[in-house]
Amino acid sequence: MSPRVFLRPRCDRxxxxxxxxxxxxxxxxxxxxxxxxxxxxxxxWKKSNTGRLAALALANSQLLTYGAQDESLDTALLSEPGTWLLYPDGPTSPPDAPAPKQLVVLDASWSQARRMTQRIPALRTLPRLVLPPPSPGMLRLREPTHPSGMSTLDAIARAVAMLEGPEAAAPLERLAALRVQRIADCGTLM
Structure with missing residues (x-):
């Protein structure tokens, strides 16, 4: 007889x-x-996903799904002028380039993100916004698998701070810290 598994109900939002x-x-x-x-x-549908939280908090955002069966990705959005990709390596834009109008953020594991950049040709041509490595004091739920690793929400907060200033990023940083703290206070990884 197998042990009984209790699934905690999740918030639909x-x-x-x-x-x-x-x-x-x-x-x-x-x-x-x-x-x-x-x-x-x-x-x-991962409980650990922070991209969904970022999309809910950001007024000027859109969340698209990649890899679903019977759904194709409209890559026209990736070709809009002024579009950059948030990614840790690759072709960076010149220092005197205008700030991006649109920033593409891959909400995926490192291996999934790498495959996405290989399989979506439009992503390979975008200039990159590269974040500096995270500070040692950054609140995390687990150790990252990549030296520049952080949650999608943390990465977006840092990108917003670089592009629009720390005041614009502060609410996202507070949300990320609150998420980590709330989970840590429960003593569980959900």
């Missing part, structure tokens, strides 16, 4: 277990830069 729901804490963050989240289908 933020996808976190209901006892960790952050919907009441979601800020409304206005940015000049449009954030286009390209979420790998495997990430869609």
């Amino acid at each position: 933020c996808n976190l277990p209901q006892h960790l729901c952050l919907c009441a804490e979601l800020p409304r963050v206005e940015t000049r830069t449009r954030i286009l989240l390209l979420q790998h289908v495997v990430e869609t």
Whole structure:
């Protein structure tokens, strides 16, 4: 006989277990830069996914799913003028280039993100916004698998800080820290 598994009900909006729901804490963050989240289908219903939280908090954002059967990705959005890719390596833009109008963020594991950049030709041609490595004091739930690793929400907050200043990123940083703290206080990884 197998042990009984109890699944905790999740919030339909933020996808976190209901006892960790952050919907009441979601800020409304206005940015000049449009954030286009390209979420790998495997990430869609993960409780650990932070891309969904970022999309809920950012007024100027759109969340698209990549890799779903019977769905094709409209790559026209990736070809809009002024579109950059948030990625740790690759062709960076010249220092005197104008700031991006749209920033594509891959919401995926490192291996999934690497495959996405290989399989979506439009991503390979975009200039890259490369973040500096995370500070040692950054709150995390687990150790990253990549030296520049951080959650999607943390990465977006850092990108917004670089592009629009720390004041614009502060609500996203608070949301990321609150998420980590709430989960840590429960003593569980959900």
